[in-house]
Amino acid sequence: MxxxxxxxxxxxxxxxxxxxxxxxxxxxxxxxxxxxxxxxxxxxxxxxxxxxxxxxxxxxxxxxxxxxxxxxxxxxxxxxxxxxxxxxxxxxxxxxxxxxxxxxxxxxxxxxxxxxxxxxxxxxxxxxxxxxxxxxxxxxxxxxxxxxxxxxxxxxxxxxxxxxxxxxxxxxxxxxxxxxxxxxxxxxxxxxxxxxxxxxxxxxxxxxxxxxxxxxxxxxxxxxTPAEDVRVVGAVVRLHREGSMGPGEVSIAGIVEGDLNDKLRRVWFDLPEDSYGIATQAHERGTTVSVTGTLVRRGNRYVLQHPSDFYVIPD
Structure with missing residues (x-):
């Protein structure tokens, strides 16, 4: 049947x-x-x-x-x-x-x-x-x-x-x-x-x-299109700021959470002084960090606007 x-x-x-x-x-x-x-x-x-x-x-x-x-x-x-x-x-x-x-x-x-x-x-x-x-x-x-x-x-x-x-x-x-x-x-x-x-x-x-x-x-x-509420996880690969105090620019080589292709991206964003210090330590120790914000593309560079919730991921 x-x-x-x-x-x-x-x-x-x-x-x-x-x-x-x-x-x-x-x-x-x-x-x-x-x-x-x-x-x-x-x-x-x-x-x-x-x-x-x-x-x-x-x-x-x-x-x-x-x-x-x-x-x-x-x-x-x-x-x-x-x-x-x-x-x-x-x-x-x-x-x-x-x-x-x-x-x-x-x-x-x-x-x-x-x-x-x-x-x-x-x-x-x-x-x-x-x-x-x-x-x-x-x-x-x-x-x-x-x-x-x-x-x-x-x-x-x-x-x-x-x-x-x-x-x-x-x-x-x-x-x-x-x-x-x-x-x-x-x-x-x-x-x-x-x-x-x-x-x-x-x-x-x-x-x-x-x-x-x-x-x-x-x-x-x-x-x-700006991608809102994006989480980036990776390693700090570059730090830059004017002088020894104040905010600075950070670059992460990492993965954008939710990206089906798992493509490694280099993402740039600014951090206030206290978070910049955490990023400096993460760079020196080679630890993994996480940050959330709005991801936009400017030319060949990915920029994370309004970064928040920046922290070091425990080993």
């Missing part, structure tokens, strides 16, 4: 089994196409894909938990989004190249809801379903923006115009990382919990051309 259903719907048999077994969850399938045997992937590519998958879900949980949309999300995430992430489950990987699955548990529906009423905005959806809807909407909008750049030659306005639809640098980074360097397209399919019915939706295809544009868009959005 299941084989007949899979043939009629032209779908993976294992996907149908998963959906029947988990009728209380929205399931997202991310089909990657790495080289090699079906159902396997190179370990480095797999790690990158799973990190991007986590970021993809987290970005949309943050969007669903706030009415304010930004081109770069803050590194400090809302408590509601973090609590939600603890409930999300990874499902088994499936063959068909290499398919990653995500389960988002959906609270049971009290009363009856039909397909005709399920999509109406006046019907309050639980937070978990709102995240699922955001995943599909933001992904479709980001791919549409990349399409406009490719086909119409538009610029970054294709992305900035869609900030209200959940498009931001963090989302572009996550989507561009799902392919893990493969030149093959990535298919993203959405299956809705049977306990809260939704109209079926078509898969979204992210091609290698989309991936290249999304990666560049993420870099441009970060370069042009």
């Amino acid at each position: 299941l084989e007949t259903l899979a043939a009629v719907e032209e779908r993976n048999l294992n996907q149908i089994v998963v959906e029947i077994a988990r009728s209380d969850a929205d399931v997202q399938y991310v089909r990657t196409r790495p080289s090699g045997d079906s159902g396997t992937t190179p370990i480095e590519d797999g790690v990158k894909a799973f990190e991007s998958l986590h970021q993809w879900v987290l970005v949309n949980a943050v969007s669903a938990s706030s009415d304010r949309h930004r081109l770069v999300q803050p590194s400090r995430k809302p408590a509601q989004a973090l609590d939600f992430m603890r409930s999300v489950r990874l499902g088994p990987t499936l063959e068909g190249s290499y398919i990653l699955t995500v389960y988002i548990p959906i609270p049971p529906l009290i009363g009856q809801m039909t397909l005709e009423t399920a999509g109406f905005p006046e019907i309050e959806q639980p937070f978990e379903r709102r995240v699922s809807l955001s995943l599909r909407e933001s992904t479709a909008q980001a791919v549409a923006a990349a399409d406009e750049v490719i086909r119409l030659g538009r610029g970054m306005e294709s992305f900035t115009e869609r900030v209200g639809n959940g498009v931001n640098a963090n989302l572009c980074e996550a989507l561009s990382g799902l392919s893990a360097g493969s030149s093959e397209p990535v298919d993203i399919e959405f299956s809705w919990a049977l306990s809260r019915p939704m109209e079926p939706t078509r898969p979204i295809v992210v091609t290698s051309n989309h991936t290249a544009v999304l990666r560049e868009a993420a870099q441009e959005l970060r370069a042009q």
